[in-house]
Amino acid sequence: MPQSLAPPPATVGSRRIVAPSVERVQASLRFDVQAREASGEATVDFTGGSVDGFPALDLRQEVEWVRLDGQDLKPDDFGRTDLGGGVGASVRVIDVKIESGSRHRLEIGYGVDTPDAEGAQPLGWIDGGLRFDFWMSDLQPGRYLEMWAPSPLIHDRFALNLEVELLNTDRVHTLIANTAGIDSGPQGGRWSLCYPAHFTALSPMLVLAPADLIELRRSSLSLPGRERSLGLVCARHTDTDTDLAACEADIKAWLTYMAARYEPWVHGDTFSAVVWAAGRGMEYDGATTGSVGSLEHEVFHSWFGRGIKPARAGDGWIDEAWTTWSTSSRRGELPRFESRELGLDEPPVELYPAHPWARFTPVEAYNEGARLFAGLSALFGGPDRMRTAMADWYRANAGGFVTSDGLAAHLKAWSGIDIGPIWARYVHGRG
Ligand SMILES: [Zn+2]
Structure with missing residues (x-):
């Protein structure tokens, strides 16, 4: 939200491109397990930038329809524009000039498939189920939330409400995310998540997998300087050959050390770690997905990088x-x-x-x-x-x-x- 940190307007041809200020993104992702197809719909509430101009957001999926303030636009009116930020760093620009500080609503329908960004992963369809992970990265452009939902760049804090729905499967799935605001539907296969409004596009973590392919341990620890105990969720994909109890003990030690050495824990009441077989890790706000060898590095990031x-x-x-x-x-x-x-x-x-x-x-x-x-x-x-x-x-x-x-x-x-x-x-x- 703080516009002082937004990148300055960029002029491309006759258009002045500006970073808007996003208040809320409401998105729903629907995964049809039988058809192996997925789709998304999203609403973005934003205000115009520091000066009048054409607002820039990003979404690394194929846009099917788009509306601004209730008026239909063509998908091409939310097309990619290169602002000179380097290979792969183009953004989507709404082809409507917006007054500085004015309020607007963008609605988008899109297909959901492998995001159009270097290093992005395909959807993990498996028999009767889905393994899905935000799979973010700092190393390539377009690898934050914009892979899955329309998002501003990372200077901008916004509330994210996310609906996730699995269709045409009876297989029970587990969803792990770094927010306390998760409601699951009574039948299973449907979750409603409310991520904190201080998050940015690099904050939210989400992992979804068949419950029979996840081992999960819940515990808690007391952190130096914190009155309430901190919950700890440790999970492992069952194809990852590791001792989850040992990972949990290590994570507790690192969290305790960090809170003593660097002080305040600024995230919610839980740290979540999902251990996977891939040889990399990723940090989120009070959470990580990573290999066993990356866990210490990723826990550290809950202070430096995401704290x-x-x-x-x-x-x-x-x-x-x-x-x-x-x-x-x-x-x-x-x-x-x-x-x-x-x-x-x-x-x-x-x-x-x-x-x-x-x-x-x-x-x-x-x-x-x-x-x-x-x-x-x-x-x-x-x-x-x-x-x-x-x-x-x-x-x-x-x-x-x-x-x-x-x-x-x-x-x-x-x-x-x-x-x-x-x-x-x-x-x-x-x-
Ligand atoms: Zn790192």
């Missing part, structure tokens, strides 16, 4: 760099908590994609980003001081958005050291 969120995609490098430096991760080339002097003689690295409509985290964020923190750690007097600097920054921003400029300013003020030349070379790639 404080990147204001724009360009700021996404921070949490990958800091998480890689801080955790024992297979992605990390350096040992955790490394301190190593960083001069101005190593190759420049661009961790922050400069274009305001860019929509990905560079893969260099993991190792080159961790190298940057190893250098800062050496500069600040060791890993304890490095972590204290980041804990202060976390506490000052907990539950909010963070930017690369904001982190640079904090680290400079905290240490009294001019990190400007290092930042220019190893964040912005200026040689």
Whole structure:
């Protein structure tokens, strides 16, 4: 919602494209298990951007019909437009000029299939059932909620109401999501979810699978600094060969450590983790889906990455760099908590994609980003001081958005050291 964090208007031909401010997305996804077909319908309530212009949203499915304020538009009137944000970063623009601050309602009907985005997965139809996962990623554009429902970019907070319906199957399914607001229908096969209004497009987690293919454990733990206990849902796809009780014990230890070291837990009353066979993981607000080897990294992200969120995609490098430096991760080339002097003689690295409509985290964020923190750690007097600097920054921003400029300013003020030349070379790639 905060328009100050929205990317600035972009001019394409004679049109000025603006980021609107989305209040609510109501979407329903229907999966016909017998026909192996799925469809979606959505309503988006939004207000115009900071100036008059053509509003940009995204949806990585095929639009079948679209209405604005009750008037039919053609699907092409909600077509893709390249704003210069790089490969795959185009958005959908409503081809109607909207006054700044005016309120509108967009309604869309669409088919649901493999999202049109690099790395997206097909729907997991299986005999009499469905394995479905939002399967989000920071690494490619268009890999957040826009894969499944119309969404704004990640600077924008909005309420998400989601209906999920399975048709033509008697098989019992389990749905796991990072919201307390889940109602299931009396017959099964239908869920109504209400995600918190402070979520952004990278926040919601959803996993759906036949109940007989999921092992699920519920427990709770007491977190330092929190009065009520925190619920813990740990689940595993049964084709993932791991000891779920051992995963649960590890997750409890990491959650407890994080709350003690970095302090406030800013999510709801439950942490949810779903362990899968794929060799990757993804963080959500107070939740993760991931491989066993990625779990520590993903739990850490409930503080850095989703407890404080990147204001724009360009700021996404921070949490990958800091998480890689801080955790024992297979992605990390350096040992955790490394301190190593960083001069101005190593190759420049661009961790922050400069274009305001860019929509990905560079893969260099993991190792080159961790190298940057190893250098800062050496500069600040060791890993304890490095972590204290980041804990202060976390506490000052907990539950909010963070930017690369904001982190640079904090680290400079905290240490009294001019990190400007290092930042220019190893964040912005200026040689
Ligand atoms: Zn990560």
